[in-house]
Amino acid sequence: MADPMRIRAVIKDGAVNVKILMSHAMETGQRKDGDGKPIPAHYIQHVSATWQGKVVLSAQWGTAVAKNPFLEFSFKGGQKGEKIQVTWTDNKGEKRTDEATIN
Amino acid sequence: MSSIKLRAVLALSGLVLACAAHAQQKEAAAPKKTAAPVKKAASAPKDAVTADFDKFREVMEDASPAELFEAKGEELWKTRRGPKNASLEQCDLGLGPGILKGAYVRMPRYFADAGEVMDVERRIVYCMVTLQGYKAEDLAKQPFSSESRTPDPVSLVTYVAGQSRGMKIAIPQKHAKEREAYNVGREIFNFRAGAWDFSCASCHGEDGKRIRTQELPNLTSKKDAIRAFQGWPGYRMTGGLMHTLQWRMNDCFRQQRFPEPGYASETIADLLTYMGVNANGQVYKGPGIKR
Amino acid sequence: MKTFQASIFGAAVLAIAFTVEAGDDRAKAVAMMKRDFHAKGIAGTDRLNEDGLQALCNRSGNNPSKAVGERLQQDQLEAIKYPADGKFLGDWKSGERIAQNGRGMTWSDGGAAANGGSCYNCHQIGPNETSFGTIGNSLRQFGKTRGNTPEMQKYVYGKIYNAKAFNLCSNMPRFGHSGTLTEKQIQDLVALLLDPSSPVNQ
Amino acid sequence: MNQTRRNVLKAGGGASLYALLAAAGMLRPDTALAADWNQKAFEAKNLKDAFDALGAGSRADSIGIFMTAPEIAENGAVVPIGAVSKIPGTESIAILIAKNPTALAANFDIPAGTEPSVSTRVKMAETSEVHVLVKAQGKFYVTKKEIKVTIGGCGG
Numbered sequence: 001m002a003d004p005m006r007i008r009a010v011i012k013d014g015a016v017n018v019k020i021l022m023s024h025a026m027e028t029g030q031r032k033d034g035d036g037k038p039i040p041a042h043y044i045q046h047v048s049a050t051w052q053g054k055v056v057l058s059a060q061w062g063t064a065v066a067k068n069p070f071l072e073f074s075f076k077g078g079q080k081g082e083k084i085q086v087t088w089t090d091n092k093g094e095k096r097t098d099e100a101t102i103n
Numbered sequence: 104m105s106s107i108k109l110r111a112v113l114a115l116s117g118l119v120l121a122c123a124a125h126a127q128q129k130e131a132a133a134p135k136k137t138a139a140p141v142k143k144a145a146s147a148p149k150d151a152v153t154a155d156f157d158k159f160r161e162v163m164e165d166a167s168p169a170e171l172f173e174a175k176g177e178e179l180w181k182t183r184r185g186p187k188n189a190s191l192e193q194c195d196l197g198l199g200p201g202i203l204k205g206a207y208v209r210m211p212r213y214f215a216d217a218g219e220v221m222d223v224e225r226r227i228v229y230c231m232v233t234l235q236g237y238k239a240e241d242l243a244k245q246p247f248s249s250e251s252r253t254p255d256p257v258s259l260v261t262y263v264a265g266q267s268r269g270m271k272i273a274i275p276q277k278h279a280k281e282r283e284a285y286n287v288g289r290e291i292f293n294f295r296a297g298a299w300d301f302s303c304a305s306c307h308g309e310d311g312k313r314i315r316t317q318e319l320p321n322l323t324s325k326k327d328a329i330r331a332f333q334g335w336p337g338y339r340m341t342g343g344l345m346h347t348l349q350w351r352m353n354d355c356f357r358q359q360r361f362p363e364p365g366y367a368s369e370t371i372a373d374l375l376t377y378m379g380v381n382a383n384g385q386v387y388k389g390p391g392i393k394r
Numbered sequence: 395m396k397t398f399q400a401s402i403f404g405a406a407v408l409a410i411a412f413t414v415e416a417g418d419d420r421a422k423a424v425a426m427m428k429r430d431f432h433a434k435g436i437a438g439t440d441r442l443n444e445d446g447l448q449a450l451c452n453r454s455g456n457n458p459s460k461a462v463g464e465r466l467q468q469d470q471l472e473a474i475k476y477p478a479d480g481k482f483l484g485d486w487k488s489g490e491r492i493a494q495n496g497r498g499m500t501w502s503d504g505g506a507a508a509n510g511g512s513c514y515n516c517h518q519i520g521p522n523e524t525s526f527g528t529i530g531n532s533l534r535q536f537g538k539t540r541g542n543t544p545e546m547q548k549y550v551y552g553k554i555y556n557a558k559a560f561n562l563c564s565n566m567p568r569f570g571h572s573g574t575l576t577e578k579q580i581q582d583l584v585a586l587l588l589d590p591s592s593p594v595n596q
Numbered sequence: 597m598n599q600t601r602r603n604v605l606k607a608g609g610g611a612s613l614y615a616l617l618a619a620a621g622m623l624r625p626d627t628a629l630a631a632d633w634n635q636k637a638f639e640a641k642n643l644k645d646a647f648d649a650l651g652a653g654s655r656a657d658s659i660g661i662f663m664t665a666p667e668i669a670e671n672g673a674v675v676p677i678g679a680v681s682k683i684p685g686t687e688s689i690a691i692l693i694a695k696n697p698t699a700l701a702a703n704f705d706i707p708a709g710t711e712p713s714v715s716t717r718v719k720m721a722e723t724s725e726v727h728v729l730v731k732a733q734g735k736f737y738v739t740k741k742e743i744k745v746t747i748g749g750c751g752g
Contacts, residue, residue, distance in 0.1 A: 006170045015711060019166045023175075025250075028719070030697055045633045056710050062638040064693055064701035064718050066674045067343035068168040072715035073704070152668055159666045159676050163717070283419075290423035293455075295448050297441040298499040298574065299567035300558070302452075306529065314515045314527040340671035360499045362437045368430035373423075394671050 007100035009084050016078035016102055018049060018057075020071045020086055028063040046089045047071060051078055078102045160392060169261060169338040169390035172253065172345045176262025179255050185235025194230035196223070196263065207267035208387050211376045213278040220284040222375045224349045225367040227259050243366040247353065248344040256367075260347045261336045261390050268389030272332060274379045281376065288377025291370060292322070297360040303374075305359075328381035334391030341394065348375060420452070435501035447558055456563035463562045470559035474552050475570065477577050482547035482584050486594075489586030492579050493519055499574055509574050511554075511583055516566075519586065520593045529565060537588035538595040550584045637700050643727065646692055646699040651736075652729055658683060658737035663728050665743055669720060672745040677726065678715040685733040686712035695724035720745050 003023035010017050022044065029041025047059040056075040078084070080102055087097040180191045196206035197214065211222040217229055231237045248257055276282050295302040306314065307322040320330035336347040352371050356364050364370050424442070433439050447466055450458050458466070476482075495510020497503050514523055516530035540546050553560055555570030569575040575583070586592050637649035647653060664678035679689050689712060690703040701718045712730070720726075720743065727740045 003171065003175055006166075006174055008166070021166055021168055021171050023171045026719075028697075054709075055707055057707070057714075058632075058705040059714075060633050060638070060703045060705075062698055062700050062702065064696050064698065064720075066717040066719050068171055068338075070163075070166055070168070070676075070715070070717045072166070072678075073710060074713060075710040077709055155666050155668060156670045159670065162676055163674070283422075286419040287423045287426065290420045291427060293452070294420075294423060294427070295452055295456075296444050297437075298572045300448055300451075301565075301567070305565050309529075312527070312529045314529065315525045317527075319529075340674040343673065356431075357437075357500050357502060360437065360441065362431045362439050362441055363434040363501060364427075365430040365432065370426050370430040373426070392674075 002094060002096045005086060005088075005096065005098040007084070007086055007098055009078070009100050009102045011078065011080060011102060012074070015074040015076050016051070016084070017074045018072065018084065018086075020047075020049075020069075022047075022069045022071075022088055022096075024067070024069060024088070024090065026063065026065055026067045026069060030063075042090060042092060044069060044088045044090045047086065049073070049084055049086045051075065051082065051084045056084070163392050164388075167338055167390065167392050168343070169336065169345060169392065170265075172258045172261040172336075172338070173265040173390060174262075175253070176258035176260070176265075179259055180262055185231065185237050187234065187236035189234045189236075191227070191230055191234060191259070193234055194227070196226055203263055203266040205267055205270050207264045208270045208272045209274060211281075211284065211372050211379060212275050213280045213284075219369065220280050220372050220376060222348070222367075222372045223263055224256055224260050224347055225369075225372050227256050227263070228367045231256070239367075246366040247350045248346055250342065250344070253345055257336065257345050257347055261345060264336055264387075264390050267387055270387055272329070272379065272382050272385050272387050274376065274383055276380060284373045284376040285380050286377075288373035288375070291374045292377055299360045301359045301361075303355065303359070322378050322381065325381060328378060329385040331378040332382045332385075333388060334393055337391045337393035339393045346393070417453075436499070436504040437501040447562065451563040454563075458562060467559060467562045470556050470562070470568075470571075471552070473571065474555045474559060475577075476548065476551060476555075477581065482544075482551045482581060483542075483589060484578060484581030484583075484585045486582065486585040486589045486592035488579075489582035489584070489592070490520060492575070492583055493586055494523070499572070508579075511569060511575055511579070512567075513583070521596065522593065533587060534594065536594055537590060537592065540588075542588045542590060547584055547588060550587055551580055554580050554583055634700075634703070637703070638698060640699055641697065643692060643694045643699045647729070650690060650700070650703070650729065652731070652738075655729065655736035655738045658730065658739055661728050661730050661737060661739040663726070663739060663741050664715070665726060665741060668744040668746060670746065672720040672722070674717050675720050675743060675745070676715065676717050679713070679728040679730075681706075681712040681728075681730040681732065681737075683712075683730055683732040683737055686730055687733075688731045689714055690729040690731075691716070691718065692727040692729060693718060693720055693724050694727065696721050 005023070006021040008019045024044050025042055026044065027039055027042040029038070029043075031039045033039050041063060043063050044061050044065065047057070047061065048055055049057045057071075057073045059071065061069070082102050083099050084102065085097055085099045087095060089095040180194075183190050193200045195201075195214075195216070196203065197209055197212045198204075198206050207223055210226065211220050213220050214226065214229075221229060228239060228242050231242060232239050242254070242256060245252070246254055246256065248254065276285060292303040293308075295305070302308075304323065306312070306319050310321045310324065310327070312319045312321075320327040322328055322331050335351060336345060338345050349367060349371060352374060353364060353366075356362075428439065428442055431439055431442060444452060447470065450462065450466060492511045493513035495508070496512045496515055497507065498509030498512070503509070513519055514526045516527040518526040518528075518532040518534055521534065537546075554575070556568040557564045557566035558568055558571075567574065570577075570580055587594055589595070634649060637646055640646035640649050647655065660682040662680040662682070664680075665676065669675040677691055679691060681689055686706055688703060688705050691701045692699045693701055696719070702716055704714045706712050706714075723742065723744045725740045725742050727738055730737045
């Protein structure tokens with residue numbers, strides 16, 4: 001199973017600033033291993049963040065997002081103590097959801 | 104001792120996305136392809152380039168992938184594991200069992216229970232053996248990160264290091280064994296041998312030197328000594344792997360044309376004592392990002 | 395008077411003790427490394443055995459006494475194997491490739507691929523390579539300023555073959571002596587530095 | 597119970613509930629998202645095809661888009677890119693790398709209430725122009741910047 005994300009959600013300048021690190025290989029599918037065999041693509045295709053049941057960010061990714069991806073965005077309305085959930089889904093159908101409390 | 108590594112572009116020919124990034128196993132003999140882009144960088148004004156690197160390095164260190172390994176390490180630290188089904192929470196890193204804050208910046212140090220000077224990784228391995236029942240030989244088999252796995256001690260060291268973020272390096276020299284480790288470490292640092300007559304000092308004993316475009320810290324000087332410590336454990340952008348100082352020392356000895364040092368050996372502990380003590384008093388910023 | 399003598403005696407003992415201790419640390423370091431290192435790939439543990447030159451440089455802080463130093467330097471000089479046909483100048487184009495190539499003699503090297511000279515790691519050489527190190531001096535325009543005489547060719551060949559024959563505790567590896575580079579490779583490097591048509595001299 | 601959910605419940609059953617839930621983003625993300633992933637755009641081998649697949653065949657240069665990125669990336673494996681749109685009604689922000697094997701790196705949908713500002717890190721195969729494409733009120737706007745890539749890392 002995939003390792004947990006690191007999510008930081010902090011109120012800054014009247015908005016909730018969210019920084020997310022995800023543990024993922026983001027394999028492009030264009031590389032070959034030591035024996036010359038292609039390494040299959042394995043990468044996150046979707047990321048969505050929800051707060052109070054509302055999607056506050058939805059992203060589609062390709063293979064060019066760096067290994068162990070980082071994502072930062074900000075949204076309005078969140079209050080201290082409320083939670084945000086982040087879910088990623090990769091091209092193999094694997095997914096992971098983690099939650100963080102707004103600080 | 105970090106000589107330019109020419110990434111295995113050839114070994115991975117046919118690879119369209121030549122993100123050197125990922126091609127990290129072997130050095131290749133074809134410098135042209137890899138050297139070319141470096142020229143562009145080198146021809147730009149050096150200071151501006153370095154300033155730009157530093158700026159974005161700072162941005163990235165604010166949310167460093169190293170944090171993922173800290174999180175993993177924390178989980179490993181607190182989970183009951185191993186043949187003895189124990190957590191590492193009773194592991195004494197020098198400040199008492201389970202006390203992590205400030206432990207990293209006070210190592211290597213002498214541990215009476217082991218009768219030895221130990222750096223953080225040597226100590227964690229010791230705890231994994233004594234508390235959890237793992238075998239030291241097993242832990243030494245594949246001790247460095249690869250694409251397929253991050254060894255547990257690597258994540259654990261990263262976690263422990265993160266607990267000393269922003270603290271001053273204060274490696275003790277009170278115990279006779281600690282002073283001896285420093286002196287022996289200094290001799291290891293200066294010991295020339297091998298096919299190319301290199302010692303650590305061949306590359307890291309003078310100010311302002313470079314290998315290719317890579318600047319070399321003078322690890323014998325107070326001013327530069329921190330650079331041996333800072334940024335480690337480090338997330339290497341090339342390959343996206345987490346590495347500790349054990350790996351750094353290992354790869355330095357490889358490029359020194361030496362045989363391979365034992366993982367978490369006393370040799371490495373003493374060498375790290377010498378380099379670490381020289382950096383005493385400087386602030387450790389926590390696990391970092393390496394190129 | 396007694397006190398005076400005692401203090402001289404004390405100082406002498408201290409001085410001896412200090413020397414012994416430094417040597418002691420080195421002995422401990424060497425013993426420890428021999429215990430802790432293992433062979434890997436082509437890098438055997440015999441690499442930890444100092445040869446005479448390494449031992450002297452290690453024991454003198456790379457600054458041996460003149461007498462011993464000169465004698466050892468002479469030994470190194472006499473051991474240089476110059477090309478049998480007396481030809482020193484090879485192909486500068488091949489020399490450039492050898493100068494660029496940084497592989498060789500590590501535990502991850504070996505096999506079919508040729509060793510390189512790692513020259514750019516430490517030296518500025520050709521005008522088109524801006525990624526060069528600074529541990530060694532710049533070799534730009536080397537032939538232009540030194541001249542392409544037979545004596546200079548022989549000197550450069552010898553210097554690459556065994557830099558220690560000219561500067562005993564030099565940082566530069568002994569590329570011929572250590573078996574890193576072949577005769578032909580060294581000739582090509584000599585050409586890179588001295589051949590008037592080499593970009594180094596443009 | 598929060599305001600949104602109360603409204604949803606008031607609205608009652610049937611298709612309208614489904615629509616409202618979907619609008620509020622309360623359905624499991626993958627059900628909606630699987631269809632969202634723009635395969636054609638992400639598999640496009642060049643910039644033009646990627647723009648076309650995103651529906652951005654015609655687009656205007658804009659000074660209302662700001663890109664934060666290094667002039668020279670220290671390592672092509674990890675290039676930090678930030679994109680901010682000052683164009684009113686920004687609906688999405690995409691990052692495209694002209695010379696990568698597939699040009700489109702990421703596309704972010706910006707719902708109302710979320711600031712039109714995202715940061716991520718991308719891989720770059722070589723020195724290339726990087727484009728930020730913004731969709732606002734149905735129209736497309738773009739800005740670009742060249743980022744040089746140095747490859748060939750050292751010990752560190």
